[in-house]
Amino acid sequence: MDFFNCISLSKAQSLIESRLPVTATLIEEVLLPEALGRVVAVDIAAGEDLPPFSRSTVDGYAVLSRDTFGAGEGAPVMLDIIGEVFMGQAAGFSVRPGQAVIMPTGGMLPAGADAVVMLEHTERSDTETLLVLKPVAPGENVIAKGEDIRVGNIVMTSGTKLTPADIGALAACGIAKVKVRAQLKAGIISTGDEVVDITETPVGGQVRDINTYTLAAMLTEAGCKVTRYGVVKDKFEDLLATVGKAASENQLVLVSGGSSVGARDHTVQVIEELGRQDIVFHGLAVKPGKPTIFGMVGSVPVFGLPGHPVAAMTICQTLVLPVVYRLQGRGPNRVNCRIPARLTRNCASAPGRDDVLRVKLNWQGGEYLAEPVLGKSGLISVMTQADGVVRVPADSSGLYAGDIVTVEVIREA
Ligand SMILES: Nc1nc2c(c(=O)[nH]1)N[C@H]1C(S)=C(S)[C@@H](COP(=O)(O)OP(=O)(O)OC[C@H]3O[C@@H](n4cnc5c(N)ncnc54)[C@H](O)[C@@H]3O)O[C@H]1N2
Numbered sequence: 001m002d003f004f005n006c007i008s009l010s011k012a013q014s015l016i017e018s019r020l021p022v023t024a025t026l027i028e029e030v031l032l033p034e035a036l037g038r039v040v041a042v043d044i045a046a047g048e049d050l051p052p053f054s055r056s057t058v059d060g061y062a063v064l065s066r067d068t069f070g071a072g073e074g075a076p077v078m079l080d081i082i083g084e085v086f087m088g089q090a091a092g093f094s095v096r097p098g099q100a101v102i103m104p105t106g107g108m109l110p111a112g113a114d115a116v117v118m119l120e121h122t123e124r125s126d127t128e129t130l131l132v133l134k135p136v137a138p139g140e141n142v143i144a145k146g147e148d149i150r151v152g153n154i155v156m157t158s159g160t161k162l163t164p165a166d167i168g169a170l171a172a173c174g175i176a177k178v179k180v181r182a183q184l185k186a187g188i189i190s191t192g193d194e195v196v197d198i199t200e201t202p203v204g205g206q207v208r209d210i211n212t213y214t215l216a217a218m219l220t221e222a223g224c225k226v227t228r229y230g231v232v233k234d235k236f237e238d239l240l241a242t243v244g245k246a247a248s249e250n251q252l253v254l255v256s257g258g259s260s261v262g263a264r265d266h267t268v269q270v271i272e273e274l275g276r277q278d279i280v281f282h283g284l285a286v287k288p289g290k291p292t293i294f295g296m297v298g299s300v301p302v303f304g305l306p307g308h309p310v311a312a313m314t315i316c317q318t319l320v321l322p323v324v325y326r327l328q329g330r331g332p333n334r335v336n337c338r339i340p341a342r343l344t345r346n347c348a349s350a351p352g353r354d355d356v357l358r359v360k361l362n363w364q365g366g367e368y369l370a371e372p373v374l375g376k377s378g379l380i381s382v383m384t385q386a387d388g389v390v391r392v393p394a395d396s397s398g399l400y401a402g403d404i405v406t407v408e409v410i411r412e413a
């Protein structure tokens with residue numbers, strides 16, 4: 001007998017999607033230094049070419065490249081030095097055939113010149129005469145006007161979560177304020193008579209609260225504004241009050257523990273009462289994560305995540321983070337990085353159920369080896385050892401040692 005009416009992962013994903021609000025979070029404007037990790041709310045176009053003028057990438061001499069063709073150590077090309085370009089100033093003259101101009105790195109290329117000869121490829125026969133010892137091609141040692149970013153082009157597309165490089169590109173374009181999505185507010189609740197706060201010393205059958213902290217860290221990393229509601233004991237009225245408060249204060253609520261079918265697993269009843277029977281599913285054909293609950297309290301999605309720390313993190317990554325991305329106006333299928341790796345041992349899997357395996361990656365013999373991290377779903381060390389996960393779809397009966405698998409990387413190197 002099975003206590004759950006388990007549905008497939010893909011069915012769960014489409015049911016969740018069908019219940020989410022259509023619109024993403026509100027738009028707000030933040031100063032550029034505060035925009036790191038925030039999600040761009042509208043496409044941002046460049047108001048000018050970058051760079052706004054052609055500039056030298058080396059110290060040397062601005063020339064007409066065709067003047068230098070055929071130049072060599074034994075046959076230097078002689079050019080007249082007609083002036084010097086200074087940093088941050090426009091060159092007030094043009095370069096004509098047979099002429100050269102002293103250039104600093106980053107200086108504005110004078111009109112007429114199309115390349116810069118590096119200092120070390122020149123000599124001076126006197127103060128006004130340059131000997132070019134090596135030819136330059138058109139455009140050599142020059143960043144052309146607009147080569148970096150063209151005026152009118154989209155510098156940052158809506159939905160981009162800003163990285164340090166993105167912040168640099170916006171700085172270069174003079175964008176001091178950015179329209180971003182308001183941070184998604186997420187509330188996290190742990191339940192269980194045995195679960196105590198991390199500041200307490202567990203006695204008897206007690207354990208410290210892990211899930212509040214792993215889930216809060218995952219959602220914070222994904223850009224949410226997280227409120228921790230602590231540990232609620234296995235008492236229906238207390239859980240009802242806390243979930244009700246969290247749903248009124250947030251746009252997403254996670255409850256860990258109490259999702260199974262023990263006598264005191266109240267999460268389903270709480271969502272039913274607060275959401276007027278709005279349980280969308282209870283039970284997933286996924287390992288780990290079978291007792292997962294999803295329901296709505298008004299317009300707020302509420303997940304009941306399994307208490308085992310590995311299962312809570314796995315379902316957070318598989319089902320909750322896509323909800324976060326979607327409500328932030330980003331695409332749902334964001335994975336840091338997927339890499340091919342060779343599995344080191346057989347991994348059986350029951351057909352009809354998606355399995356999520358944790359693996360450790362080792363670089364060996366020019367390829368990644370994916371070593372399954374074995375261990376029960378209640379062990380947090382299983383997660384700290386894992387570099388990534390491998391998904392075994394429901395129609396597979398398992399994977400064999402030597403198979404090339406796709407690893408979703410979950411840990412930065
Ligand atoms: N008869 C059955 N029993 C169980 C089944 C089943 O199908 N039939 N499913 C198992 C699976 S799979 C999981 S996962 C767990 C999920 O149970 P709950 O979500 O109801 O969670 P609890 O019973 O409250 O706790 C399970 C386990 O996790 C520990 N826990 C809970 N919260 C935390 C926390 N915040 N930090 C650290 N550890 C936590 C808790 O102490 C338990 O050890 O049910 C199986 N049972």
Ligand code: MOO
Nearest residue numbers: 288289290311377
């Ligand atoms: O969700 Mo449970 O962790 O499969 O044991």
